[in-house]
Amino acid sequence: MRAHPDERAVIAEFRRALGLRGPHEDAEAAAFCSTRLLAKVDTLVASTDVPPGMSLREAARKAVVACVSDFAAKGARPRLALVSVTLPPRTTRPQVRQLASGLAGAASEFGMAFLGGDTNGGEGLSITVCAMGEAPRRVPRRSGARAGDIVMATGPFGHAAAGLAIATSRRRLAATVRFAAAARRALVRPTPPLRFCAGAAHLFTASMDSSDGLAATLWEIASQGRVRIEVDAAPVGGGVREFAAENGLDAMGLVLYGGEEYETVFACRASSRPALRRRAARLGVNLLEIGRVERGRGVYLADSGRRSRMRNAGWRHLSA
């Protein structure tokens, strides 16, 4: 059975879209002057990571975003990338073109160049992106938060989980046209705060990308830093409370445990606040102060006059 498109045609399509003009090589070399390489690999598996209504172009872009988001959290810029695409039987040429165009668009959007890649046939679509770049002089770790720091996040949160609920719920959820559009955009077209963080990460004492969910991210920063985080201003996205109330959903669940937001959560000294706020305002980035770091352990949330221990839960790829 030759249900797959011809490999040469597929490779040619990707190479053209990704701007790989030279002859095909076994491994690709790039001038790359660095003493500290930062690298990240991430796989998007269509069956679990691509909700109904998301185009292949958007899926391919999101595969790149997953890596870019980790670079953002570390204040680094991705420069080079490799991609490995596994295509299911009966993938069509237009579908290949959509994937290639999504990858190429993302590379251009985030200032990266694809070095090369690999194509395979398999049961389902998956896209693995490996991004490489130069690490900043001091890479903020997940573990550096100290008592007295404040906790900030680019955001807001809750739209992506609302978008996922709208896309996957068996019942028809009520949402205003505007909210539904914002929720869909957050889900299918997340944009990590790459530029903001590149010039701000030297002020982060700890940082992490939020793609596993806000709660899981805060718990990781608290655990690695052996500190307690008190969240007193959960970064609830506009319209999330109303959407949740209307549909009998838990607004704080959407905000804390939904995942799929490619934002950066960080701790910093309180004295860094003005500089970070100025930079965010200048770049049009929505920067939110969500809480503070204290001595102790755990993550606590003050919401609607009640303080409670946040669950250490979030998006778990392998147990979904």
Place this chain on the structure above:
Amino acid sequence: MRAHPDERAVIAEFRRALGLRGPHEDAEAAAFCSTRLLAKVDTLVASTDVPPGMSLREAARKAVVACVSDFAAKGARPRLALVSVTLPPRTTRPQVRQLASGLAGAASEFGMAFLGGDTNGGEGLSITVCAMGEAPRRVPRRSGARAGDIVMATGPFGHAAAGLAIATSRRRLAATVRFAAAARRALVRPTPPLRFCAGAAHLFTASMDSSDGLAATLWEIASQGRVRIEVDAAPVGGGVREFAAENGLDAMGLVLYGGEEYETVFACRASSRPALRRRAARLGVNLLEIGRVERGRGVYLADSGRRSRMRNAGWRHLSA
């Protein structure tokens, strides 16, 4: 349904086996002093790339080998790697351990360190390895073969295809115990000529890894170099002709079109022959002179007194 093993446990298993001792980070930084980065990504898809009888440990090793082989062909040494593993439902802890141990063993065998990775749930098992290393001062291209060069290959060829035939044929194929063992080893435990090539590639005018099959490799080198290749000593593995005759198979088909050999095929000046032979003898590498480069186009094979045009065919992942 929670059929997948817990993600934290899986990650912990991989991190322990791969020697990732520090806390988990978003993206991993490594001291890497290089002005020319060489990078390669390759995905092993179990449903198409793992024949019956191959263990998960061997499959994981082979995922690394696929990248290492491309580095070998370019005379480079892989140094760092990232891995993304997609696990099907009902993957057990012992299976995770086997995969992790195969990756770790390969890293140690080939002198590489894993920087980090990603785990996902999906329909089928796949392993994507991204390897990075320092490019040699002059990377041999696929395109550099010139009339007058000789063509050499590490080898021999045909065992892996025989091993695949034995593993997958519906009928029971006849083979001596010794040949069956050699064929199985070639299929499940290929070893690229990394060390030989690292000190020999400066003498290659053109080179390529042979994993798509000997014929496809020779055709690529001939096409990119705009030259003709005359093969007058096909590198037929020991026992391959007898095995093929006994089972009504085409020996030359196994040698030329089987693929799955992770050898290096290269062209070089005839004057480089003695130095290359000495190096191969010293390292115990089986180096074979298989033909010569001439003006013209195409690839021709002289075998058993007959000269014929070689088919430009080989292993095609997407049309399998």
